[in-house]
Amino acid sequence: MVLFSVVVLSFAVTRSTGTPLYAALGIQVSEEMIEARAEMMGLNDPIHVQFTTYAAALLRGDLGASRRTFVPVAEDIARKLPATAELVFFSMVVGSIWTIPLGVRAAMRPNGPIGKLGEGISQFGVTVPAFWLGLLLIFLLYFLWPVFPAPLGRLGRGFDPPAMVTGFYTVDALLAGNPALAWEALRHLILPAVTLGVTSSPPMFRVTRAAVSEVLASPYVEAAHSYGLSRRKVMIRDVFRNASPPVLNLAAMTFGYLIGGAVLVEVVFSWPGIGSYAVWGMEFSDYDVVLGVVIVSAAIYVLLYFIVDLLQYAMDPRVRN
Amino acid sequence: MTAAPANGALLTLSEIEVTIHTATGPVHPLQGVDLEVYPGETVGLVGESGSGKTMTLRSILRLMPPGGAVTGGAIEWEGRPVLDMDPDELQSYRGADVAMIYQNPVSALDPMLKVKRQIVDAFEANRNEADGDPEEFARSTLRDLEFGDPEAVLRRYPHQLSGGMAQRVNIALALACGPALILADEPTTGLDMTTQIRVLDLLERQVSARNAALLFISHDLRAVARVSRRIGIMYAGRVVEFGTRERILNEPSHPYTRALLECVDLRTGERPRSIPGLVPKMTEVYELCAFRDRCVSRMEVCDREPLPRCEPDERNMLLCHLGYGNG
Numbered sequence: 001m002v003l004f005s006v007v008v009l010s011f012a013v014t015r016s017t018g019t020p021l022y023a024a025l026g027i028q029v030s031e032e033m034i035e036a037r038a039e040m041m042g043l044n045d046p047i048h049v050q051f052t053t054y055a056a057a058l059l060r061g062d063l064g065a066s067r068r069t070f071v072p073v074a075e076d077i078a079r080k081l082p083a084t085a086e087l088v089f090f091s092m093v094v095g096s097i098w099t100i101p102l103g104v105r106a107a108m109r110p111n112g113p114i115g116k117l118g119e120g121i122s123q124f125g126v127t128v129p130a131f132w133l134g135l136l137l138i139f140l141l142y143f144l145w146p147v148f149p150a151p152l153g154r155l156g157r158g159f160d161p162p163a164m165v166t167g168f169y170t171v172d173a174l175l176a177g178n179p180a181l182a183w184e185a186l187r188h189l190i191l192p193a194v195t196l197g198v199t200s201s202p203p204m205f206r207v208t209r210a211a212v213s214e215v216l217a218s219p220y221v222e223a224a225h226s227y228g229l230s231r232r233k234v235m236i237r238d239v240f241r242n243a244s245p246p247v248l249n250l251a252a253m254t255f256g257y258l259i260g261g262a263v264l265v266e267v268v269f270s271w272p273g274i275g276s277y278a279v280w281g282m283e284f285s286d287y288d289v290v291l292g293v294v295i296v297s298a299a300i301y302v303l304l305y306f307i308v309d310l311l312q313y314a315m316d317p318r319v320r321n
Numbered sequence: 322m323t324a325a326p327a328n329g330a331l332l333t334l335s336e337i338e339v340t341i342h343t344a345t346g347p348v349h350p351l352q353g354v355d356l357e358v359y360p361g362e363t364v365g366l367v368g369e370s371g372s373g374k375t376m377t378l379r380s381i382l383r384l385m386p387p388g389g390a391v392t393g394g395a396i397e398w399e400g401r402p403v404l405d406m407d408p409d410e411l412q413s414y415r416g417a418d419v420a421m422i423y424q425n426p427v428s429a430l431d432p433m434l435k436v437k438r439q440i441v442d443a444f445e446a447n448r449n450e451a452d453g454d455p456e457e458f459a460r461s462t463l464r465d466l467e468f469g470d471p472e473a474v475l476r477r478y479p480h481q482l483s484g485g486m487a488q489r490v491n492i493a494l495a496l497a498c499g500p501a502l503i504l505a506d507e508p509t510t511g512l513d514m515t516t517q518i519r520v521l522d523l524l525e526r527q528v529s530a531r532n533a534a535l536l537f538i539s540h541d542l543r544a545v546a547r548v549s550r551r552i553g554i555m556y557a558g559r560v561v562e563f564g565t566r567e568r569i570l571n572e573p574s575h576p577y578t579r580a581l582l583e584c585v586d587l588r589t590g591e592r593p594r595s596i597p598g599l600v601p602k603m604t605e606v607y608e609l610c611a612f613r614d615r616c617v618s619r620m621e622v623c624d625r626e627p628l629p630r631c632e633p634d635e636r637n638m639l640l641c642h643l644g645y646g647n648g
Contacts, residue, residue, distance in 0.1 A: 217387070223429040223491075226382050227443040227498050228416025231408075237442070241433050317478040318432060 006298040007058065007291075011051055014287045041067070054291075063295070064288030066281070073292035077274055081296070082167020083154055084266065084273030087196065088258040089168070090189050092251065094197025095204055100247070103208025107216060118209070122202040134195040134268040141191060148191050149184075151269040159184050192269040196262055200254055207250045211243035218242070245316055249308055256304040260297030328635055331399060331502055331534055332358040332381065332419070338393035339376055339558075341386060348603050350376040352558035352611075353394065355630075355638065358502060358534050363525065365549030366538040366560070367581065371600055373558040374538040375424070378504045381536075382415055416498035417447040422505040422524075426487035430479035436490055437475035444497040452499065462493045465530075466523055485516040492524055496531065503528055505537045509544060521548055542585050546570060551636060554578045557601045557611035563638040575641050576618045610642070618643055 038044050042053060057064060063073035098121060106115030134151075141147045149156050154169055162172035162181055169185035215221060216239060224234045263275035270276070274293050281289025312319050339351035350373045358364050368374050380391050383403065396403040398418055406414060423429035431439060437459060444455040452458070456475075463471035466489040479487060488508055495503050508524065509517035525548045528535045539545050545552055552569040553560045554577060562575040573579045580596045598615030601607065610616070613623040622642050631639040639645060 219428045220431045226421045229446045
């Protein structure tokens with residue numbers, strides 16, 4: 001149902017903006033050539049016929065092809081999705097590393113310095129635009145002080161991608177027994193992952209803090225202390241367990257959002273993911289490319305929701321009843 | 322454990338004051354609570370909501386709400402000062418010496434954990450191997466608490482229990498700690514009348530079978546009278562009268578105790594009447610008697626002098642200018 005409305009909406013939006021004909025033919029063309037090409041591509045059909053044709057192909061798993069390169073969109077996405085997934089995964093790692101410990105600490109000591117630090121990072125993260133932070137990091141850590149490699153994709157010049165297993169270069173390089181290549185892939189990941197991690201994680205900090213402080217104030221935590229359980233045991237047994245569902249939920253939502261929402265960061269770092277691919281498609285009204293990316297990211301989002309529901313079911317006995 | 326104090330009391334509270342700092346200013350829920358509990362006895366505390374009953378229990382375990390602290394007085398457990406305990410001492414005092422049963426039985430249980438895990442953890446935190454197998458203890462205790470199928474209850478989560486069942490599980494949790502004193506915070510409030518009586522009787526029976534003492538609080542004088550050998554009456558953060566059940570019920574000395582008894586006719590159990598006037602605000606500290614605005618026996622001295630403390634023997638106490646024998 002969700003996916004169907006995504007397909008309808010994005011179909012309508014892409015069709016209403018521009019035409020792919022010039023992209024396919026160039027600009028030095030006659031009226032007749034345009035007309036013939038439009039007929040061939042089915043662009044003269046009524047919109048509902050065009051939609052039915054597209055939807056029928058979609059049901060067969062056919063996302064169409066780029067009007068510029070004629071490469072099937074499904075193939076392009078399969079090749080580029082791992083790049084985005086790896087970037088998003090690492091930015092989630094960056095986000096979790098600071099939000100969870102600081103959020104817990106902020107809940108335990110609301111006025112302590114660590115809580116204030118977390119609030120500060122959180123404010124910075126929501127305020128600063130991702131592309132700007134990306135450019136700033138490139139300027140500081142590549143241009144002024146070259147700690148990290150040039151922001152031009154997943155690997156530097158002279159490195160060949162590892163044999164595809166998971167699609168994560170860091171993991172595949174290690175599987176291929178090539179730690180130098182894994183290190184190279186990691187070096188290229190750090191700046192974009194930090195950019196995306198810092199700008200997407202502030203809600204995680206707030207949700208962690210809110211969930212933990214709610215549980216800390218609950219009668220069952222006081223009761224657990226009154227039975228003489230150690231503070232450590234109460235934290236692990238009662239507090240973390242009860243505070244984790246909302247945090248996990250938000251983490252999955254953030255992950256799903258970033259798969260389709262990492263566009264600006266991918267462009268800034270020339271990251272060959274599906275975000276860059278969608279932008280590349282948009283520049284020439286390459287309908288199927290844009291639609292394909294939107295539909296695939298929506299599908300991933302829906303799938304993640306489903307997985308989170310399963311996890312909640314496994315974790316929380318109240319959901320099971 | 323350690324050498325008991327001269328009077329043999331298990332727990333002594335003297336002049337306990339608690340202050341809570343809130344966004345709207347400080348609140349003083351306890352303004353000098355005096356209380357003693359002797360080994361194996363059952364003590365009841367009665368008072369209206371806001372009189373400081375729950376806060377008294379929480380101060381005994383040093384479990385203060387955020388912004389709250391014990392700001393005066395002393396608490397002694399078998400002669401040891403509770404307020405001076407370090408975190409390790411406090412942890413071993415909680416549970417093993419004093420355990421608490423909470424007012425809202427379902428929310429006092431961790432919703433994510435099965436009953437078995439909660440009882441076993443409470444047992445293991447306070448006992449050693451010589452005390453037997455924790456699961457066997459859990460089963461036999463639930464059987465003592467009249468659960469027909471203890472095994473099935475152990476496998477349940479808190480939300481699968483009724484209020485009465487959850488409260489009996491809370492009693493089992495407190496018993497699992499093996500304490501010498503059990504604090505019960507209105508343990509029957511949310512239950513229906515027949516369940517209330519059943520839970521109270523079970524609690525009393527299990528506590529006395531284990532030779533433990535019970536400090537039981539309730540706004541319901543009938544419930545307190547049912548289980549307690551001695552009764553304390555709380556008003557505005559102080560215990561204003563303390564005595565044996567017979568003395569409190571038959572010869573009450575404090576005008577507030579008398580008013581409370583008139584509210585509830587113990588024989589007929591009629592619909593309670595209320596005491597005229599308002600419960601005092603706990604944002605103020607009361608140097609004089611806090612009840613005098615509602616008191617039918619108010620005298621000129623009540624507006625002038627702080628409350629005198631009459632203590633004819635170590636089991637009776639009265640805070641009132643009237644003194645004993647003026648009924």
